Amino acid sequence: MDDDREIEASLHAFGRHFRTARLRRGLAQSSVADMAGVSLRTLQKLEGGDPGIALKTVASVMRVLGFGLLFGTLCAPEGDEEGRRHDEARVPKRGRGIRRDSAEAVPAADDEVEASAETGDGPPGPSM
Numbered sequence: 001m002d003d004d005r006e007i008e009a010s011l012h013a014f015g016r017h018f019r020t021a022r023l024r025r026g027l028a029q030s031s032v033a034d035m036a037g038v039s040l041r042t043l044q045k046l047e048g049g050d051p052g053i054a055l056k057t058v059a060s061v062m063r064v065l066g067f068g069l070l071f072g073t074l075c076a077p078e079g080d081e082e083g084r085r086h087d088e089a090r091v092p093k094r095g096r097g098i099r100r101d102s103a104e105a106v107p108a109a110d111d112e113v114e115a116s117a118e119t120g121d122g123p124p125g126p127s128m
Contacts, residue, residue: 011050
């Protein structure tokens with residue numbers, strides 16, 4: 001499971017980054033834990049990259065360290081380039097069926113000819 005190893009490595013790096021940020025601010029683990037409202041052991045797990053740490057704990061420690069509340073922007077649609085590419089791939093290359101000034105479906109010219117030929121409602125065609 002390479003994916004699991006990549007996730008674990010990412011979480012360990014995330015924890016190390018928290019530790020580095022705390023140390024750069026000259027804060028003790030116990031102080032950050034108190035300010036974030038978590039136990040010392042929980043902060044130690046976070047800094048160790050434990051995957052079981054609650055998002056609320058991460059958000060609390062981020063705020064204490066001065067990173068703000070970033071979770072609201074992490075996966076925001078305006079920054080989701082991958083999602084935008086998928087959306088664009090699903091958009092038809094040419095519009096058919098919906099008038100811009102109306103929400104009603106409008107059949108394309110080819111569809112009208114086929115429908116009238118099937119029902120016999122259209123103009124008479126060449127006889128064979």
